[in-house]
Amino acid sequence: MAHPKHLPAEQRRNDTVRALIALAAEQNPTDITTAAVAKRMGLTQGALFRHFPSKDAILEAVMEWVAERLLARIDKAAQTASSPLTAVEAIFLTHIEFVIKHPGVPRMLIGELQRSENTVAKGMVRTLLRCYTERLIRLMEEGKKQGQLDADLDSSAAATLFVGTIQGLVMQSLLTGNVSHIRRQAPGAFAIYRRGIASGQLSTQESGVGHDHRHPVERKKWSDR
Amino acid sequence: MAHPKHLPAEQRRNDTVRALIALAAEQNPTDITTAAVAKRMGLTQGALFRHFPSKDAILEAVMEWVAERLLARIDKAAQTASSPLTAVEAIFLTHIEFVIKHPGVPRMLIGELQRSENTVAKGMVRTLLRCYTERLIRLMEEGKKQGQLDADLDSSAAATLFVGTIQGLVMQSLLTGNVSHIRRQAPGAFAIYRRGIASGQLSTQESGVGHDHRHPVERKKWSDR
DNA sequence: TGGAAGATAGTAATTAATTACTTTCTATCT
DNA sequence: AGATAGAAAGTAATTAATTACTATCTTCCA
Numbered sequence: 001m002a003h004p005k006h007l008p009a010e011q012r013r014n015d016t017v018r019a020l021i022a023l024a025a026e027q028n029p030t031d032i033t034t035a036a037v038a039k040r041m042g043l044t045q046g047a048l049f050r051h052f053p054s055k056d057a058i059l060e061a062v063m064e065w066v067a068e069r070l071l072a073r074i075d076k077a078a079q080t081a082s083s084p085l086t087a088v089e090a091i092f093l094t095h096i097e098f099v100i101k102h103p104g105v106p107r108m109l110i111g112e113l114q115r116s117e118n119t120v121a122k123g124m125v126r127t128l129l130r131c132y133t134e135r136l137i138r139l140m141e142e143g144k145k146q147g148q149l150d151a152d153l154d155s156s157a158a159a160t161l162f163v164g165t166i167q168g169l170v171m172q173s174l175l176t177g178n179v180s181h182i183r184r185q186a187p188g189a190f191a192i193y194r195r196g197i198a199s200g201q202l203s204t205q206e207s208g209v210g211h212d213h214r215h216p217v218e219r220k221k222w223s224d225r
Numbered sequence: 226m227a228h229p230k231h232l233p234a235e236q237r238r239n240d241t242v243r244a245l246i247a248l249a250a251e252q253n254p255t256d257i258t259t260a261a262v263a264k265r266m267g268l269t270q271g272a273l274f275r276h277f278p279s280k281d282a283i284l285e286a287v288m289e290w291v292a293e294r295l296l297a298r299i300d301k302a303a304q305t306a307s308s309p310l311t312a313v314e315a316i317f318l319t320h321i322e323f324v325i326k327h328p329g330v331p332r333m334l335i336g337e338l339q340r341s342e343n344t345v346a347k348g349m350v351r352t353l354l355r356c357y358t359e360r361l362i363r364l365m366e367e368g369k370k371q372g373q374l375d376a377d378l379d380s381s382a383a384a385t386l387f388v389g390t391i392q393g394l395v396m397q398s399l400l401t402g403n404v405s406h407i408r409r410q411a412p413g414a415f416a417i418y419r420r421g422i423a424s425g426q427l428s429t430q431e432s433g434v435g436h437d438h439r440h441p442v443e444r445k446k447w448s449d450r
Numbered sequence: 451t452g453g454a455a456g457a458t459a460g461t462a463a464t465t466a467a468t469t470a471c472t473t474t475c476t477a478t479c480t
Numbered sequence: 481a482g483a484t485a486g487a488a489a490g491t492a493a494t495t496a497a498t499t500a501c502t503a504t505c506t507t508c509c510a
Binding site: 026027028029030031107110111113114115116126129150153154156157158160161163164165166167168169171172174175185188189191192193194195196197 | 256332335339354383385389393397410414416422
C-alpha cells in the first residue's frame with residue numbers, strides 16, 4: 001500500500017532527515033519547526049519525538065547523512081580520475097551536482113556554523129569540512145609533485161578557495177532564488193579556479209568542465225535512495 | 226557627561242545598528258532578540274520600539290548602514306589604484322579589512338539571504354550585491370581591454386568567484402572561531418584568484434598583497450565612527 | 451495479544467509588540 | 481534669565497503567539 005500508517009522506526013528516521021533537508025531548500029533552516037517537519041511527513045508533531053530525543057538530534061542525523069553521502073561521492077569521483085587535477089575537477093562537479101540535488105544541505109551547514117553554541121551537529125560539520133579539505137590538500141600536494149599544479153601553490157589556501165568557490169555559487173542561488181543557475185555558472189567559476197592553481201598556461205579550456213555535460217555516472221547512477 | 230539617559234533619536238538608532246552588528250559577531254544573527262539588543266545598549270526592550278516600528282526595520286537600518294559604508298570604501302580603494310587589476314586587489318583588501326572590523330556583518334547578510342520571505346532587508350542585500358558585482362564586472366572588462374586580464378575571462382563568473390573567495394574565508398573563520406585568521410589566509414586565497422584572472426604568467430607574486438601589510442590608508446584613516 | 455507507532459492534548463518558556471505611565475530635554479513667553 | 485508646557489525618550493509590565501517537548505490514550509500489525 002502507498003501509505004501505511006505505521007512505519008518501522010529506522011525508515012521513519014530516514015524520512016525525517018529527508019523531510020528536513022527538503023524543507024531547508026525552501027525556508028530558513030534555523031526557523032524550521034518540528035511541527036513543519038511533521039506536517040511535511042504527514043505526521044503529528046509529537047510523533048517525531050518517538051524517534052528522536054530532541055530537535056538537535058534530528059539535526060545530527062542530517063549531518064551524519066550528509067557527511068556519509070558527500071564524502072562517499074567525492075571519493076568515488078576522485079578515484080575515477082586519472083590525475084590530481086582531473087580529480088579536483090571531478091570532485092567539484094560531483095559536489096555541485098550534490099548541491100543541486102539537495103539545495104537544503106549547504107543552507108543547513110551554513111546555518112549550523114552560524115550558531116554560537118558548540119553543538120554536536122556543529123562539531124560534525126567541522127569534522128566533515130576537515131575531512132573534505134584534507135582530501136583536497138592531499139590532491140594538491142600530489143598535483144604539485146607531478147608538476148600539474150603550480151609548484152608555489154599554497155595547498156591550504158587552494159582548498160579554502162575551492163570550498164569558497166562552491167559557496168559563492170550557492171550564495172548566488174540564494175540571491176536569484178534559482179538553484180539550477182548554479183550548474184550554468186559552475187563551469188565558468190571552476191575555469192578561473194583551475195587557471196589559478198594549474199601550472200603552465202594552456203590558457204583556454206581543455207578542461208572537460210566545458211558546458212554542462214555532467215559525468216554520465218553522476219547523472220544516472222545515483223538515484224539517492 | 227558619560228551616560229545621559231535620554232539620547233537624540235538619530236543617535237539612538239545608530240547605536241542600535243552598532244549594537245546589533247556587534248551582537249551578530251558573537252551569536253547566530255537570526256536568534257538575536259530585541260531584548261538582547263536593548264540589554265547591550267543599556268536600555269529596556271520596549272524602548273527600541275520608540276525608534277523602530279518593528280524588528281525588521283532594525284535589520285533594514287543595518288543593511289543600509291552596511292551598503293553605504295562598504296560601497297564607499299571599495300569605491301575609494303578602487304580610485305586610488307592605478308590599474309584594473311590593482312583596483313580589484315585593493316577592493317579585496319578593503320573588503321577583508323571591513324569584514325575583520327565588523328565580523329557580524331557577513332553573518333547578518335548570509336542570515337538574511339537564507340530567509341525565504343522576500344523581506345525588505347533581503348531586497349537591500351540583493352541590491353548591495355548587485356552594485357558590488359557590477360563594479361567588479363566593469364573593472365574586469367576594463368582589465369581585459371587593457372590586456373591586464375585574461376582576454377577569455379568570464380567577467381560575471383569572476384565577480385561571483387571574487388565574492389565567493391571572501392565568503393570562503395568568512396566560513397573558515399566560523400569554523401575556527403577565530404576572525405583574525407582571515408587576514409592571514411587572505412593573501413594566499415587572493416594570489417590564486419589573481420592568477421586565475423590575470424593574463425600572461427608572471428607566475429609568482431608581485432602582487433602587493435604579499436604578507437599582511439594593508440594599505441596604510443585602510444589601517445589608520447577609518448576610525449569608523 | 452502485546453508492543454511499537456501514532457494521535458491528542460497538553461505545559462513551560464520564549465519573544466515581538468503594546469500599553470500606561472514617568473523622566474528628561476527643549477523651545478517659548480514673559 | 482527663569483518658569484513652564486509639551487514633546488521626546490525611557491520604563492515596567494503585559495499580551496498573544498509560537499515552540500520544543502511531554503504525558504496519556506489509541507491504533508495498528510506481526
